[in-house]
Amino acid sequence: MINTDQPITDPSNDKLGRKIFAEEIASGLVNSFKDNNESIVIGLSGNWGSGKSTLVNFIVQEIEKLSKSEDQEVIVVRFNPWMFTGQKELQNIFLKELLTKFRAKTAKLKDLSEKLSEFLGHLTWLKYVHPGTGEAVKDVKEFLEGVNKEQDINELKQDIDKLLIESKIKLYITIDDIDRLTPTEITDIFQLVKLNGNFANTIFLLAYDQKVVAQALTRQFGENGSKYIDKIVQVDYMIPNISRNTISRIFGDTLLNLFPDGDLKNLLEEEIESIKEQDFVKYFSSLRDVYRFTNSLKLRLSSVYKDLNLYDFLRLEAMRIFDFDAYEYILKSKEELIAKKEGASNMLGIEPAGKRSLIEQTSFEKTTQNILIELFDIGDFGYFQSMDEAGLIKHRRLANKHFFDRYFNLQLGDFDISERIFDKFIDDSSIDEKEEILRQMNEKDNLVKFLRWVELKCNDVEIGKIKDIFSAALNVCEKVEYKKFSIFSSGSDFDFLINFCHKLLEKVNGIEEKRGVILERLRSKNGIFSFVDYYLSDTLMLVKIRGDENKSTYNYLWSTLYTGNNEIDEAFFDEILQLQKDSVLSLFTNHFNGTTLLNEDQLLMIVPLMNNYHAEEFNAMFPELIDDDKKLLKYIWMSAKRSYRTSVEGTFFQLSELQFLPGLDKELAKERLINTDKDDLDESEKKVLNLYLKAYSDGFIQNKYYDIEDVDKIIEL
Known part of the structure; x- marks a missing residue:
């Protein structure tokens, strides 16, 4: 709840132990003044916010409680100094409040009320009361009807003291928040107390910050304000600082x-x-x-x-x-x-x-x-x-x-991602929910930024959560088309997701634990693999090949999974190799059957391995891959894309026999292509046709690169 700046009245809410301090002060006042008729001014001094108003409340409550137990009648006047606009009005309101209290009491105060009215009327400055207090002036004039204005003020003062003594009533007057007033108003308050502080049976209880009040009085009188306070206040209680x-x-x-x-x-x-x-x-x-x-x-x-x-x-x-x-x-x-x-x-x-x-x-x-x-x-x-x-x-x-x-x-910009999303993605979501979050990030073009931050936030994440994030990212990657030539961050969008998984796996401690994450993923496919699964196995085998050839694997995916120790590596990479073979057969067969079609860049990776690992099956299915001229041209184009060069003039492609994909016969291809109906070909297919025939006529020379737009433009290395 919101805490207000209101003083406490209920001691049960006393958090500072002020109740005990209040009881000590109240007990001293009641016991010390019950048998005499003296007046006194008490000061409660404390810093702003130290609980002065609360202390005043507790003191008054305790005074009323103790006085009742002693059969001592008291009147408490809580005078609010904020309700005036000058010293003359201040005195007027102060005495009027006393009158109101007296007249509300028993008949024995009737004479005291009348005497106080006379005293008020004989203050010669009354006619100068601020114009804004017309009602107060009117009330006072009613009190003053029939009063002899020439009567001596000192005599009236003595009469009032006598009546206060005879009534045996103790008058407690509290004035709080003095330090919140202006310097002039603070001075007026102390002048008021000086004028009225010697009434019999009267105790003034003033609450203020001594430093603030002393500065105000010094400013007003040009002398030490603390000494002026000492002249008015007989007893000054310092409120203890809060520890x-x-x-x-x-x-x-x-x-x-x-x-x-x-x-x-x-x-x-x-x-x-x-x-x-x-x-x-x-x-x-x-x-x-x-x-x-x-x-x-x-x-x-x-x-x-x-x-x-x-x-x-x-x-x-x-x-x-x-x-x-x-x-x-x-x-x-x-x-x-x-x-x-x-x-x-x-x-x-x-x-x-x-x-x-x-x-x-x-x-x-x-x-x-x-x-x-x-x-x-x-x-x-x-x-x-x-x-x-x-x-x-x-x-x-x-x-x-x-x-x-x-x-x-204190609010997220359009480019920012809420921490709630990061927390949910990493710690509190299923794999399906993680995939949905990634999909939403991708729709908002925030996927790259999101995963980079996830990577940084996963340093101390437990392995179970790493596995789920790993799986979710790869599942999303399955829905992203693999494009060898698309530019997205440091690679294609596909490459970025794979690289994210690589960096995520690095946060898993222990080589066997890392390997376990990948094997768990691939084993779970039960022989029905996606291109992502193949890509995992292929990049893992590439690390092993480079390592076995004593080539650096520093910047390669999954580099930490290769140790160079055959005893440690053999079983893992043997299983990866078998999974790669299985994934190649699964993908090629599904493409051939039309179940899951692969794009050109994917086929370019799968076809050579299909021929290496499963030559019999490949040879049986290959003829259907090029059973019409359009398919043949696509197969030739895939071969050409295996080697290219870029320059300021464009992109140039090589077409040598060494880069032919398996099964391509150069003579049979030439015979089919020179007899093809060019009217059935689109512009891209015609360009591939021209490239093939030009390379054929040149003898399929290595290091000769042709401009696909104009095959007569050549770069030779």
């Missing part, structure tokens, strides 16, 4: 009570002890500070806690409320403060390691400097780092350039 432990405890309790049961409250309960120890809690010096901060959190935290780092948000929010200059400094100094890689510097030439020094050179208080260091001094991205870029992103830190603006916008 750091108490503030921390109340802050923690208040924070936990802000939100209903749910994820946010559970998170706060888990982190509350650590939160209470944070440097930003030092900003709180009163309950008012605590409530000011927690009220802001009530309105803001629930909508952003999953998108931002909880601790960084609390630090920044505390700075926004209690040190806005530092908050603006962060905004203006983004380039200097955000994390940089080792050896990199920002436009101002500040190295990452210089952030602490930069912050310590500011003029901010030590608490603020410490918070800034907590936010931005995260170490270099080098050997001795405290957190690398992946850690900053995973933990949604303010120091990361991708998250910085979120903290100040």
Whole structure:
């Protein structure tokens, strides 16, 4: 709930132990003044927000309670100094309130009321009362009918004192919030108390911040304001400062009570002890500070806690409320403060390691400097780092350039992705749900960005979740067409998803565990493979081939799955090889039957392996692959695409016998093509026809590349 700035009246809600302090003061007043008729002015001095108004409430309650037990009649006048606009009106309203209280009491105060009316009438400055108090003046004039205005004021004062003494009523007058007034109004209040503070049986209880009041009085009189207070106030109680432990405890309790049961409250309960120890809690010096901060959190935290780092948000929010200059400094100094890689510097030439020094050179208080260091001094991205870029992103830190603006916008831009989606995708969704999220990301052109962030956020994710993400990404990849020549990020969209799975697998600890993720995927297909499954096996075998040839595998997919130790590698790669053979046969057969058609780029990879692994089946099915001239031209084009060169003039293709796909007979192909009806061919097919006939006439020479648009344009290497 939102905490209001209202003083407490119910002692059961006393969080600061003020009730005991109030009982001591009330007991002293009641017991000390029950047998005498003195007047006294009591001061309650405390900092702004220290609970002065609450203490006044508790004191009054205890006075009334003790007086009742002692059969002592009391009148309490709570005088509100905010309801006046000048000293003359102040005195008028003050005496009028006393009159109202007296007239509401028993008949024995009738004479006292009349005497007080006479006293009010004899204050010669009454006629100068502010024009805005016409009703008050009218009421006072009614009180003054028949009063002898020439009667001596001192005599009236003595009469009033006598009546107060005879009535045996103790008059308690509280004046609160004095430190919230203007310096002139503060002076008027103390003048009022000076004029009226010597009535018999009268106790004034004044609540104020002594520093504020002393400054106001000094400004008004040009002398030491504290000495002026001492002349008016006989007893001054200093309200104890709230201890750091108490503030921390109340802050923690208040924070936990802000939100209903749910994820946010559970998170706060888990982190509350650590939160209470944070440097930003030092900003709180009163309950008012605590409530000011927690009220802001009530309105803001629930909508952003999953998108931002909880601790960084609390630090920044505390700075926004209690040190806005530092908050603006962060905004203006983004380039200097955000994390940089080792050896990199920002436009101002500040190295990452210089952030602490930069912050310590500011003029901010030590608490603020410490918070800034907590936010931005995260170490270099080098050997001795405290957190690398992946850690900053995973933990949604303010120091990361991708998250910085979120903290100040507190809403997601069109290009941003909610942390709720990341959390659901990684931790709380089925494989089907993960696929749907990826589909939605792809529709919004956010797939690449999303998966790059998922990769960074998966550093410490358990293997079961890695497996599910791995499967979901490959399932989506099955729906993405493999295109050798399409450009998408660092490769085709297909390539990007495969590379994501490769990087994801690197986050699994242990080579056997990594291999297990892939084998589990391929074994689960039960002989019905997709092109993605083949591609997995093919890229794995490529790593083994390169490794066995003592060639570098550093930048190759699944490079860490090859150790070079036959004892460790043999069983795994033997199974992968068999799975590759099975996938090739499955894919080629389904394509031949029309069950699952492969595109040209896919066939280009499958056909040679089909001939190598399953020559008998390939030879039986091959004739149907080229049983008409259009199919033959497609097969020739696939062969030509195996070797090409690009230049400023265009793309040039080689067509040599070495790059012919299996089964292609150059003479039979020539005879068919010179006799084909060109009117049945489209423009692309005619270009392939011209390329073949030109290469044939040239003898299918290696390193001779033809422009597909004009085969007479040639590049020879």
